[in-house]
Amino acid sequence: MAITSDVLVVGGGLAAVTAAVSAAREGADVRLVSHKASTLRQASGLIDALGYVPATEPAKPLRDGPPTAGRELDPDEWPDPEGPLADPYEAIDRLPESHPYRVVGADALREGLDLFDDLAGDAYRGGHTDSNALVPTFGGAVKPTARYPAAAEAGLASDDRPMLVVGFRSLTEYDARAFAGRLEAAGVPFDVAGAEVEFAEAFRADAKITRLAKALDHDEEIDGVPAREALAKAVSPHLHDVVDGDGGVDRVERVGFPAFLGDDRGEEVRAELADRLGADVFEVPMGPPSLPGLRLEDRLFDALDAEGVRFETGNPVVGVESASDGRVEAVAVDRKGRTAPYGADAFVLATGGLVGKGLDSDREGVREPVFDLHVEQPDDRYEWFVDDAFGDQPYARFGVRPDERCRPTDADGAVEYENVFAAGGVVGGADAAREKSASGVSLATGLVAGRQAATEANQ
Amino acid sequence: MTRHTEDDGDAGDSNGTSEPNGGRERGGCGDCGCGEPTPGVPEAGRDEQPSIFVPDEGEVPDSEAASAGDVDRAADRAATDGGVESASSGTDSATGGTDSTELDPDAYDPVDVFPGGDLDLREGADSCYKCTSCDTSCPVAEVDDEFPGPKFQGPEQWRLKRKDDHDIDESITSCSNCMRCDDACPSSVPLSQMHNEARGQFVERQMEKLSVEYIRNRILANYRTSASLASKFPRTASFAMNFGPARWAMEKVMGIPKERDFPEFATETFREWWKARGGAQVENPDKRVAYFHGCYSNYNTPEVGKAMVRVYEHFGYEVMVPPQKCSGTPMFANGMLKDARRHAETNVENLVEAIGEGADVIASCTSCSMSLRQEYPELFDLHGIEDVAEHTFEALEYLRIHEDLEGELDAAGGLDDERAFAYHAPCHARNQGLSRQAVETFRDVDGVNMEDVGDSCSGISGTYGWKEEKYEKSMEIGAEMFEHMEDAEGEVGMTECPTCAMQMEHGTGYEIEHPLQLLEDTLGA
Numbered sequence: 001m002a003i004t005s006d007v008l009v010v011g012g013g014l015a016a017v018t019a020a021v022s023a024a025r026e027g028a029d030v031r032l033v034s035h036k037a038s039t040l041r042q043a044s045g046l047i048d049a050l051g052y053v054p055a056t057e058p059a060k061p062l063r064d065g066p067p068t069a070g071r072e073l074d075p076d077e078w079p080d081p082e083g084p085l086a087d088p089y090e091a092i093d094r095l096p097e098s099h100p101y102r103v104v105g106a107d108a109l110r111e112g113l114d115l116f117d118d119l120a121g122d123a124y125r126g127g128h129t130d131s132n133a134l135v136p137t138f139g140g141a142v143k144p145t146a147r148y149p150a151a152a153e154a155g156l157a158s159d160d161r162p163m164l165v166v167g168f169r170s171l172t173e174y175d176a177r178a179f180a181g182r183l184e185a186a187g188v189p190f191d192v193a194g195a196e197v198e199f200a201e202a203f204r205a206d207a208k209i210t211r212l213a214k215a216l217d218h219d220e221e222i223d224g225v226p227a228r229e230a231l232a233k234a235v236s237p238h239l240h241d242v243v244d245g246d247g248g249v250d251r252v253e254r255v256g257f258p259a260f261l262g263d264d265r266g267e268e269v270r271a272e273l274a275d276r277l278g279a280d281v282f283e284v285p286m287g288p289p290s291l292p293g294l295r296l297e298d299r300l301f302d303a304l305d306a307e308g309v310r311f312e313t314g315n316p317v318v319g320v321e322s323a324s325d326g327r328v329e330a331v332a333v334d335r336k337g338r339t340a341p342y343g344a345d346a347f348v349l350a351t352g353g354l355v356g357k358g359l360d361s362d363r364e365g366v367r368e369p370v371f372d373l374h375v376e377q378p379d380d381r382y383e384w385f386v387d388d389a390f391g392d393q394p395y396a397r398f399g400v401r402p403d404e405r406c407r408p409t410d411a412d413g414a415v416e417y418e419n420v421f422a423a424g425g426v427v428g429g430a431d432a433a434r435e436k437s438a439s440g441v442s443l444a445t446g447l448v449a450g451r452q453a454a455t456e457a458n459q
Numbered sequence: 460m461t462r463h464t465e466d467d468g469d470a471g472d473s474n475g476t477s478e479p480n481g482g483r484e485r486g487g488c489g490d491c492g493c494g495e496p497t498p499g500v501p502e503a504g505r506d507e508q509p510s511i512f513v514p515d516e517g518e519v520p521d522s523e524a525a526s527a528g529d530v531d532r533a534a535d536r537a538a539t540d541g542g543v544e545s546a547s548s549g550t551d552s553a554t555g556g557t558d559s560t561e562l563d564p565d566a567y568d569p570v571d572v573f574p575g576g577d578l579d580l581r582e583g584a585d586s587c588y589k590c591t592s593c594d595t596s597c598p599v600a601e602v603d604d605e606f607p608g609p610k611f612q613g614p615e616q617w618r619l620k621r622k623d624d625h626d627i628d629e630s631i632t633s634c635s636n637c638m639r640c641d642d643a644c645p646s647s648v649p650l651s652q653m654h655n656e657a658r659g660q661f662v663e664r665q666m667e668k669l670s671v672e673y674i675r676n677r678i679l680a681n682y683r684t685s686a687s688l689a690s691k692f693p694r695t696a697s698f699a700m701n702f703g704p705a706r707w708a709m710e711k712v713m714g715i716p717k718e719r720d721f722p723e724f725a726t727e728t729f730r731e732w733w734k735a736r737g738g739a740q741v742e743n744p745d746k747r748v749a750y751f752h753g754c755y756s757n758y759n760t761p762e763v764g765k766a767m768v769r770v771y772e773h774f775g776y777e778v779m780v781p782p783q784k785c786s787g788t789p790m791f792a793n794g795m796l797k798d799a800r801r802h803a804e805t806n807v808e809n810l811v812e813a814i815g816e817g818a819d820v821i822a823s824c825t826s827c828s829m830s831l832r833q834e835y836p837e838l839f840d841l842h843g844i845e846d847v848a849e850h851t852f853e854a855l856e857y858l859r860i861h862e863d864l865e866g867e868l869d870a871a872g873g874l875d876d877e878r879a880f881a882y883h884a885p886c887h888a889r890n891q892g893l894s895r896q897a898v899e900t901f902r903d904v905d906g907v908n909m910e911d912v913g914d915s916c917s918g919i920s921g922t923y924g925w926k927e928e929k930y931e932k933s934m935e936i937g938a939e940m941f942e943h944m945e946d947a948e949g950e951v952g953m954t955e956c957p958t959c960a961m962q963m964e965h966g967t968g969y970e971i972e973h974p975l976q977l978l979e980d981t982l983g984a
Contacts, residue, residue: 208594314893315891
């Protein structure tokens with residue numbers, strides 16, 4: 001068997017990268033195997049730690065029995081979540097006991113964020129404080145997040161300078177005026193206006209975000225005018241659109257764009273636009289396709305390279321190849337129809353949750369397909385969810401249950417394999433969507449799983 | 460793997476004895492000539508049909524007409540692929556569906572509501588949840604306003620096509636078949652397979668066969684034919700093909716950009732060298748590989764093939780060089796599926812024979828290995844095709860799996876004079892999980908500095924960059940790679956893909972090597 005390493009990390013997202021780097025920094029020889037291009041490119045690029053503590057029980061006591069679909073619970077019977085939180089750390093004690101933060105401890109989150117700061121360098125902000133920042137997202141919501149791209153910095157909601165947000169008719173998923181309206185309704189401490197301008201019209205109606213970014217990166221000529229100049233010209237008539245509370249007109253001091261301001265040369269594009277507009281320029285993080293996610297992916301995979309981690313994407317890990325007395329010796333990697341064994345002293349499973357396909361489900365049950373680890377779930381499928389879409393959904397917390405060293409445990413709480421560790425979305429216990437904790441859970445568990453795997457391998 | 464059905468496996472595993480009418484052809488093919496739907500009898504949905512491309516209008520592929528002498532062979536094939544080919548002598552598509560508008564509600568499978576194509580890709584279309592990851596990773600969409608992207612070309616167009624009156628959008632010819640969308644899709648939608656099928660249909664049904672574009676594409680796709688001719692007079696050909704006025708004329712008449720230099724033809728092809736050398740120097744019934752050299756290392760860069768042979772013999776392998784034609788990659792990319800099928804028949808037949816003698820198939824070009832491993836079983840249903848797919852490996856990959864390459868390199872002691880390389884991973888290497896193997900292999904070798912120049916596509920994508928109307932775009936896509944190459948320390952480029960190598964050389968003027976050549980040098984093989 002020729003493909004071996006001390007630690008093999010399965011997965012390609014934030015948790016996998018964190019685990020790989022932490023293991024490598026403990027001196028382990030690390031390999032990372034990811035089935036598809038990293039899911040980071042679908043991520044917003046924001047790094048959340050903990051934004052809310054949602055209620056796990058309805059305000060009024062329920063009838064006896066489990067929270068099944070037939071109970072017709074009124075959504076209003078749920079108390080509002082606690083938050084947005086200013087300090088993510090102080091709220092950790094109020095999370096359920098099985099939450100990954102409670103299992104691995106607040107220090108793991110702190111160190112995970114420190115590691116992220118180190119890897120992201122000057123591309124990210126927020127590392128100077130424990131407090132959450134409030135970043136507007138393109139739906140018009142304001143999201144509490146621990147770290148944010150430098151490109152989003154001038155858009156923070158805690159800043160009170162007047163703001164213009166720019167939209168384009170051809171970007172149908174992003175409506176600047178509705179965005180501005182929702183921000184005002186959310187009670188932000190500044191005046192804001194939205195304007196739809198003509199620029200993206202120079203491209204085909206459904207031009208890809210990457211096409212726009214590339215045109216700005218290369219400052220391509222659009223109808224004879226360089227792209228950056230053309231964009232600034234389209235925006236400048238709207239620089240006085242903001243009307244303050246007294247009916248006066250302010251010149252905006254910052255202008256927000258959907259996140260397509262360049263890929264490789266984003267900083268240069270923003271600087272030039274800021275110069276031409278006489279205002280700070282920022283990006284509003286968007287859903288996929290997400291350039292902030294793509295840029296983060298590039299940066300983190302460069303970091304992997306720099307740490308000496310070997311990595312490959314394109315082939316899935318499909319199962320355990322050999323295991324004996326509580327240890328896994330090798331996993332099977334499917335290389336276009338034929339499996340090859342990948343041996344290691346320790347393994348980190350960071351394949352994501354239901355959406356990332358680290359968990360697989362059908363009507364019979366929810367499974368972890370690589371190591372076939374125990375996934376805690378009610379036997380009755382009707383107890384997987386509650387009627388209130390925004391309520392405490394049991395399925396949101398499905399996943400493998402780790403011990404304090406991040407080793408997955410079986411139904412009785414016993415460690416399944418001495419040398420298998422789990423991190424990120426595949427770990428259960430967090431309701432990441434309601435808590436705004438997905439990245440933090442990946443960082444905290446990735447850090448612990450990576451270190452513990454290295455320790456196990458070094459023995 | 461969602462894209463393969465169990466039936467595929469059967470077809471691959473059968474060794475000439477499978478039942479010609481093995482159940483799956485019985486039901487539900489409507490008017491395709493292989494049996495009327497039987498009321499009350501459950502039918503295999505088209506999801507369960509084997510993947511296959513057979514020409515429309517019930518034509519028999521050219522090759523079979525040409526080689527009709529070999530009746531036995533054709534009959535044999537018809538028998539072993541479950542009779543699918545004989546079905547093509549019926550009226551319309553072979554595998555399924557029906558164009559009939561009057562379905563008996565008691566006797567049809569719900570999937571038959573959609574008139575069928577040659578491949579059943581419904582499952583793939585259903586898996587697409589429009590996350591646009593594919594669009595975001597498409598190098599063509601990044602530079603070409605007019606290109607609607609892989610999501611449209613794949614699942615969306617597949618749905619549109621279910622209705623008779625929908626032509627295939629011409630933009631399908633702008634897909635360069637880099638297959639990055641496959642790698643990006645989190646739902647394993649068989650995007651490139653959908654594109655290949657749509658492109659094949661477009662070329663077959665909608666493209667004017669006398670147009671300059673069609674003829675040009677066909678010549679480009681059939682590079683092997685031109686190369687084999689040119690290699691008869693390599694020096695003359697190398698001169699003539701790059702002769703200024705001739706190139707001007709080629710651009711004007713054929714749409715082949717004059718900016719490009721045709722690759723030089725070797726004065727001795729790899730196969731000539733192999734023959735002159737007396738074939739394999741190592742005999743070893745336990746360690747055998749069949750080398751699929753592809754066209755380029757045969758006609759243009761035999762030094763890659765020689766390096767492969769020497770390295771493998773160094774590890775004690777017996778190398779076989781079976782007769783072979785083009786892998787089909789340029790043909791898939793140009794929708795010339797009939798041509799590709801003809802070549803695939805020869806390749807599969809000969810490679811199956813080699814596998815029977817205990818060999819695994821090794822390719823030094825990542826597009827060739829991609830084609831044998833993925834596109835063949837996706838598009839064609841030939842006897843043994845799954846066997847070939849399962850036994851095919853890229854040359855360096857195979858050694859990394861089966862040999863202690865690291866130890867061997869360590870023992871060899873590295874290079875005496877330091878050399879630095881700017882390495883570019885071809886798109887088709889990425890899709891096989893091989894994008895980092897060269898960097899990793901040589902990372903710890905003394906005297907070798909290997910730098911990955913990033914994940915940009917080179918932009919040439921085989922024949923794509925050889926079309927006048929695509930030339931500029933191909934250079935725009937490649938611009939990032941050129942920049943990163945120039946930033947890299949090395950002044951020599953490295954890649955596994957011959958056309959990527961052309962583009963790297965064209966954009967930077969660097970000399971380009973194949974990892975096998977470096978392996979040969981470092982091992983002293």
